[in-house]
Amino acid sequence: MKDIIRTESLGKYFGEMAAVHEVNLRLQEGLFTSVIGPNGAGKTTLINLLSGYMLPDRGKIYFREKEITRLGPDKRVKLGISRSFQVMNIFPRMTVFQNILLPVLSRLNKTSSAFSSLQSQKEAVGEAEKILGEVWLQEEKDFPAGELSHGDQRLLELGIAVATNPQVCFLDEPSSGMNPIERIKVLELVKKLASERKTTFIIVEHDMDIVFSLSDWIVVMNRGEVLAEGKPGEIRENQEVRDIYLGEEI
Amino acid sequence: MKTRLAVLILLFLLALLPFYAGKYALYVAIHILLLSIFSLGFNLLFGYTGLLSFGQAGFYAVGAYGCGKILLAYPSLLAGIVGGVLLAGAVSLLLGILCIRHTRIYFSMLTLSFGMMIFSLAWKWRDMTGGDDGLVGIPRAPLEVPGLFKINMAAMENYYYVVLGFAVLAIYLFHRIIHSPMGLAMQGIRDSETRTACIGISVQKYRLVAFTIAGLYAGLAGALLPPLESTVTPPLAHWSHSAEPVLATLLGGIYAFSGPIVGSVLFYLLKDIIVRFTEYWLICLGIIVVILVMGFRGGVVGIFVREGSRR
Numbered sequence: 384m385k386d387i388i389r390t391e392s393l394g395k396y397f398g399e400m401a402a403v404h405e406v407n408l409r410l411q412e413g414l415f416t417s418v419i420g421p422n423g424a425g426k427t428t429l430i431n432l433l434s435g436y437m438l439p440d441r442g443k444i445y446f447r448e449k450e451i452t453r454l455g456p457d458k459r460v461k462l463g464i465s466r467s468f469q470v471m472n473i474f475p476r477m478t479v480f481q482n483i484l485l486p487v488l489s490r491l492n493k494t495s496s497a498f499s500s501l502q503s504q505k506e507a508v509g510e511a512e513k514i515l516g517e518v519w520l521q522e523e524k525d526f527p528a529g530e531l532s533h534g535d536q537r538l539l540e541l542g543i544a545v546a547t548n549p550q551v552c553f554l555d556e557p558s559s560g561m562n563p564i565e566r567i568k569v570l571e572l573v574k575k576l577a578s579e580r581k582t583t584f585i586i587v588e589h590d591m592d593i594v595f596s597l598s599d600w601i602v603v604m605n606r607g608e609v610l611a612e613g614k615p616g617e618i619r620e621n622q623e624v625r626d627i628y629l630g631e632e633i
Numbered sequence: 634m635k636t637r638l639a640v641l642i643l644l645f646l647l648a649l650l651p652f653y654a655g656k657y658a659l660y661v662a663i664h665i666l667l668l669s670i671f672s673l674g675f676n677l678l679f680g681y682t683g684l685l686s687f688g689q690a691g692f693y694a695v696g697a698y699g700c701g702k703i704l705l706a707y708p709s710l711l712a713g714i715v716g717g718v719l720l721a722g723a724v725s726l727l728l729g730i731l732c733i734r735h736t737r738i739y740f741s742m743l744t745l746s747f748g749m750m751i752f753s754l755a756w757k758w759r760d761m762t763g764g765d766d767g768l769v770g771i772p773r774a775p776l777e778v779p780g781l782f783k784i785n786m787a788a789m790e791n792y793y794y795v796v797l798g799f800a801v802l803a804i805y806l807f808h809r810i811i812h813s814p815m816g817l818a819m820q821g822i823r824d825s826e827t828r829t830a831c832i833g834i835s836v837q838k839y840r841l842v843a844f845t846i847a848g849l850y851a852g853l854a855g856a857l858l859p860p861l862e863s864t865v866t867p868p869l870a871h872w873s874h875s876a877e878p879v880l881a882t883l884l885g886g887i888y889a890f891s892g893p894i895v896g897s898v899l900f901y902l903l904k905d906i907i908v909r910f911t912e913y914w915l916i917c918l919g920i921i922v923v924i925l926v927m928g929f930r931g932g933v934v935g936i937f938v939r940e941g942s943r944r
Contacts, residue, residue, distance in 0.1 A: 434831065460833030472831075474824035476888070477817070485821050486832035494818040494834055498809045501817060547832055 387412040387447060387551050387583050388433060394441035395428050402428040404607040406442070410551075410600075415577055416585045417594045420604035421627055426587045427469055429604065430553045433585075434466040435459040446551070460489070465549035467540045469556045469587070475529030479520055482528045482539055484511040486546035511546070517576065518542035534565045541569065545576055554586040558593070566590060570597055595619065603627075647797060651790040659793050663861055665901045666800040667854045668881055672893035673807050674850020675878035680887035681811055682843040683823035684733075685741045687875050688748025691728075692848040694755055694870030696721035696855030701768040701865040702761075708774035710786055710795065710860060717856030718849055724751075725848020726841070733840035736826070745872055752870035767866030771859040786860065796857050803853060808890060810846070819843050883922050886932025895934050 386409045393406040403425045410416055418426045431437040433444060435456035444452045446462055454462075474482050487507045488494050502508065515521050518538045523531060528539055537557060544552050557573060558566040570586075570593050577584045588594050594601065595615045602612040603624050611621050618624055650662055671693060678684045700717030704710070732743045755762045762768065776795060777783040786792045810816050818839050821829040826836045859865050868874065877900065878893070885896025903921065907914035929936050 436827065436831065456827075456830045457833050457835050460831060466831055468827070468831075472825055472828045474821055474828060476824050477820055481817060481820075485817050485829075485834075488814045488817065489833040494814045494839075497813050497815040498806075499814065500809075500812055501814065504814060507814075543828070543832060 384411040384413060385447070386410065386445075388585075389445040389448070390433070390442060391445075392442040393429075393432060393439050393444065395425075395432055395437060396440050401425075401607040403432060403439070406607075406609055408602065408609065408612075410583070410585060410602075412550075412583050413581075414583065414599040415574065415597055416583070416600045416602065417598040418585065418587045418602045418604060419589075419591070419594055420610070423606075424604040425607040426604055427555055428607075430466060430555050430585075430587060434464060434553050436466070460547050460549070463548075463550035464553075465544045465547045465551070466553040467544045467555060467557055469559065471533075471536055471540060473528050473536055473540050473543065475527070477528055478524070479526050479528050479531065479539060480511060480515065480524045483514050483542050483546050484508065486543055487511045487514070490547045514542050514546050517545075517579075518572065533560050534569075537561060537565075537569055538572070541572065541576075545580060545582065548580070549582055551583045551585065554584060556587050556589065558588065558590065566593060573597075644801070651793060656789055659789050660861075661901065661905065663793055663796050663857075665897050666796050667857055668877060668897040668901060669894045670800055670803045670850055670857075671854035672878040672881045672885075672897050673803065674847040674854075676882045676887060676893045677807065677810070677819070677843050677850070678847045679879075679882060680892070681816065681823060682819045682840060683826075684736065684840065684843070685879075686732075686744040686844075686847065687741050687872055687879070688728075688744030688746070688751075689847065689851045689878055690872065690874035691748035691751035691870050692721045692725050692851035693855035693874065694751055694865075694867075695724045696852030697858050697865045697869050698755065698762055698768065698855075699852070700856035701771045701859040704771050704774050704859060705768065708772050710774045710776045711778065713774065713860070714799070714853070714856045718852045721852020721855060722845060722849040725852070726845045729841045729844035729848070733837055733844055745875070748870065748872055748875055752867060752872070755867040755870050762865075762867070765867060767864055768859070769864045771863045771865065773860040773863065792860060796861075799853060799857060803850060804894070807850075811890060815839070815842070880918065880922055882932075883926060884932055886934035888931060889934040889938065892932050892934045896932060899933060 388410040390406050390408045393403055395403040418429065420426050432439050435454055438453060443450055446464060451459055484507060487510045488504060491507055493504055493507060515524060518541055520535060520538055523535060531539060541557060558569045561569060573584055574597055576582060598615055601615055601618045603610045603618060605627050611618060611624050651659060675689050678686050696717040699720035700713040703716040704713040728747045732740055735743055756765060773786045773792060775783050775785050784791060818834050821834065822836050822839055830836050881896035881900040882893045884899050886892030903918055904914055907917045925932055
């Protein structure tokens with residue numbers, strides 16, 4: 384399998400604190416990968432660096448062996464990299480449909496069109512409708528997105544992330560704030576989207592049951608560094624990983 | 634359908650205004666149309682892109698001075714207006730490149746500073762602007778396309794139709810822009826610039842486009858002023874003039890397409906009524922705006938929309 388994302392000595396520092404330090408990762412195409420670790424381990428900073436939301440202080444990032452270290456997030460999306468955020472990040476004043484339509488228009492390079500109506504963008508409208516169906520939000524289509532329930536907003540954010548048709552999609556705690564049933568539902572949806580859309584998902588998640596049941600590959604971070612990586616069985620048996628989780632059964 | 638009918642009736646009434654209203658009413662109507670154009674452009678930045686500019690009067694003044702200078706040199710109304718608008722557009726594009734890298738208070742302060750620089754230029758660059766005397770004796774030149782037509786603008790009624798035509802065109806184009814993919818991208822930036830960047834849209838590019846369009850609208854409103862007043866003076870560029878579209882838009886409602894237009898009508902009429910009783914009309918207007926902002930965030934249009942949806 385090919386590397387879809389590769390990093391070399393990646394580092395991000397806030398004063399004396401190393402949020403991410405000497406991270407050398409090879410994330411493979413098609414593998415459902417989870418990034419886990421205790422609070423403050425550097426998981427979100429890593430996602431921020433890989434998605435272009437933050438620029439690293441050290442090291443290099445490659446997407447399909449093309450260096451993207453200094454590219455901004457908008458340019459990375461055009462290459463096929465997408466993400467969702469830990470704190471809800473949708474377009475609250477726009478309708479649910481417009482939330483999905485905008486990234487589709489962006490992917491089709493139609494956002495420069497200043498005088499055509501949204502309805503005339505037939506291809507984009509059709510695709511947005513399809514994605515709404517995929518994330519189970521057809522009935523809420525015309526609602527203002529800010530008025531959706533928390534769970535539905537999470538589904539919408541997932542819809543926005545996949546609407547750019549990414550090759551790799553980072554999801555930062557996609558089920559946070561949800562009850563256990565909703566969590567399983569949304570993560571099963573992610574798994575389904577991964578297989579149907581041929582998108583490589585890399586998620587940050589705290590629920591270990593979900594992580595170990597869904598992931599093909601797990602990266603464990605601690606204090607800004609990669610502590611271990613491997614298949615779920617290998618990670619479960621890793622003593623260092625058990626230690627940072629205070630001996631919890633994982 | 635109802636909205637379309639209401640717009641048609643309003644257009645019909647506006648078209649007939651010279652037949653049933655006096656000269657003063659026409660003069661007021663022209664000023665309301667100018668403020669509507671000015672406020673619409675401002676609201677593309679504020680209500681649709683999330684950027685609060687306090688320097689729009691600078692571009693208004695550039696449009697006014699540009700038009701005034703052209704009309705003094707070459708008496709063609711169309712050349713004056715188009716020239717003024719293009720000059721304002723060019724200046725807003727240049728200043729926009731510097732301003733749009735910043736957001737929130739930093740953006741607002743930068744626009745305020747650049748607006749006041751233009752004010753200072755208008756005040757001090759006497760050879761070009763006439764200094765504190767301004768440009769005087771600007772003719773209301775005929776509307777002319779050589780070889781096609783020439784319409785005399787001496788009568789206020791004729792000039793009213795020119796302003797109405799430009800205002801209708803500006804409002805129509807604004808409606809098209811905000812309902813287009815580009816308008817949706819701007820609203821995305823307003824709602825969440827990080828999310829917008831993370832779906833592949835260049836936030837700075839669309840901020841610059843919105844800033845330039847707002848500058849063009851301010852320039853158009855400014856360029857339509859000299860033929861009416863026959864003079865252009867530095868206070869047009871002052872920050873207090875930049876506050877007019879802000880107040881008008883807050884009055885009407887920032888999230889409604891018609892908010893800045895309704896707000897402009899209210900702003901001008903309130904000003905016209907209150908100023909008869911006290912020179913401190915801005916205090917009274919300020920109180921009204923404070924009440925609206927604290928109690929009715931959607932402005933006057935927002936109140937009607939809310940009432941309509943309740944029924």
